[in-house]
Amino acid sequence: MKLKGQHIKKERTDLFREFYLEYKDKVYKYAWMHLKEEDLALDIVQEVFARIWVRFDELDHTQNIKAYLYTAARNAVFDELRKIQVKGTYATLEGARPPQVDNSTDESLAFKDLEKVYQNAIQQLPTERQRIFLLSKMEYLSNTEIADQLGISVNTVRDQLVKANKSVRTFVLAHFDVSLAVLIFLRIL
Incomplete structure (x- = not known):
């Protein structure tokens, strides 16, 4: 056998x-x-x-x-x-963060302020747009994966992401010093 x-x-x-x-x-x-x-x-x-x-x-x-x-x-x-x-996203975010040596610097405080404004900008999005934005930016899902998960078309996901990015960018620039926001914000998105 x-x-x-x-x-x-x-x-x-x-x-x-x-x-x-x-x-x-x-x-x-x-x-x-x-x-x-x-x-x-x-x-x-x-x-x-x-x-x-x-x-x-x-x-x-x-x-x-x-x-x-x-x-x-x-x-x-x-x-x-x-x-x-x-x-790549993690490295970019780590590169955008101010050095940890001196947390009392103006840069560190400005970055923390920007993070708060960024979170507020996300909170201002309509519920479904916010959900799509977070699935894309925080969970790193592709447009197809988001569409499958939410039962919507890929075109709808794409459209909502374009609108969300524009809305978040506009909100951040309106609520934060433009020169610093542009430098830091471009690294975040």
């Missing part, structure tokens, strides 16, 4: 190896095309095929396996792009 089990494992491994060799370059090219970084593209290939290996026995090989593979690669690339966006 052990020999039969080992034989099945070898067949599964061989089948997966063939599958991997046939599609790894396509996944790599897709990832590289979106990420423009070799190491990240290689990580995507590894991640996609590791996920497929775990579920390889469950896959219906009579279905369009290319479509499944494309979806897995697309999701992995989107996850990576989202991570990059979050890291």
Whole structure:
């Protein structure tokens, strides 16, 4: 009985190896095309095929396996792009913050005032527009993800974000020293 089990494992491994060799370059090219970084593209290939290996026995090989593979690669690339966006936003916000060494400086106080004005600007938005704005700016969801979550069209999300950004910008500039607000605010949004 052990020999039969080992034989099945070898067949599964061989089948997966063939599958991997046939599609790894396509996944790599897709990832590289979106990420423009070799190491990240290689990580995507590894991640996609590791996920497929775990579920390889469950896959219906009579279905369009290319479509499944494309979806897995697309999701992995989107996850990576989202991570990059979050890291970039965090770095930008950290770069915009005044040094922590001296909290009593005028810059530090001005930044805190600006943060309050910014939060007030968000609070002034209509409820649904505010929700869309926060999902985009604070939870880093794409327009499509927001549309799916709220059951609205992507065009509605896009339109509401444009209006929200304009409204927040206008509110901040009206309630804060313009020169300082522009410098700091451009880093926040």
